[in-house]
Amino acid sequence: MTTVPPTGRIHAPAIDTGWAERAPATDAMYNPALIACLLSAAAGTHLKRASSGLPVALSFIVTPMALHRDTRQALTATTVRTHLRTWAERNPMVRVGFPERAQDLVPVVRQGLRFALRHHILGLNGDMLLPQGRLPHRIPEHPELEDILRTSRLLGRWLAVNDPAAVFALLGVTP
Template structure:
């Protein structure tokens, strides 16, 4: 699950949904929150069903997932960087002049996996997380809530 191609697709899915929700591209640091939220099965399975749930409330209701989050985020730092580089070099991700990520997933190159597969569920949840994170004004707020230093 830590291969650069999957991490690039996960980040692209989040960036696409973030931009649809916020009308601005996703700040690149948020890529480091998306992966640990969706790659860890236990966390992925207890993510809220709608974006109406506030991140702070979700953290308070899921202390077990929150307790291990910072360690997972730190351990995924290098794979996420590699995934972002892979995404940029293969046209799945682009960075604008403000350091925001845009994603592209289309038929053929960068196509999202079938939702029936584990990878497909991960990518679908990454899109949800992108949309969910768009509700937070500052990326640093999400980092603080999740106990990770930006």
């Protein structure tokens, strides 16, 4: 069975992204290009700190943390020197609902990863994401976008010094 969108082009159901059902504000936040950019920012700082790529599994942690406004605000007052466990203990309300947010964003993260790999924003080496330097030279100025990317870079550095299994356990999610 195929669907015919308003453009008249026929799409197979397997590649139908469901964007028609989303609200415009949701489209902006869950845009695959934005997800690709935030993951590239996280992978870049992770690479500098750990000399290895960002484990693919951690992209499912970085994205819900970077897109969630309350989490970004809690991370603003944090430095890389603060241990993840300490931060989580100081900010228990951020952890509330995180497993559900992470689960809800799985399809969005997958779309963002596919976009990033297809457009050479990220490369894949085994199960590690590596930035490819293919980001736009000028990212539109917007305070929330800048905040998302700044948080992504912080998370990349921060997660470089934490065991992925411990991160998942601390946040109450399973890979």
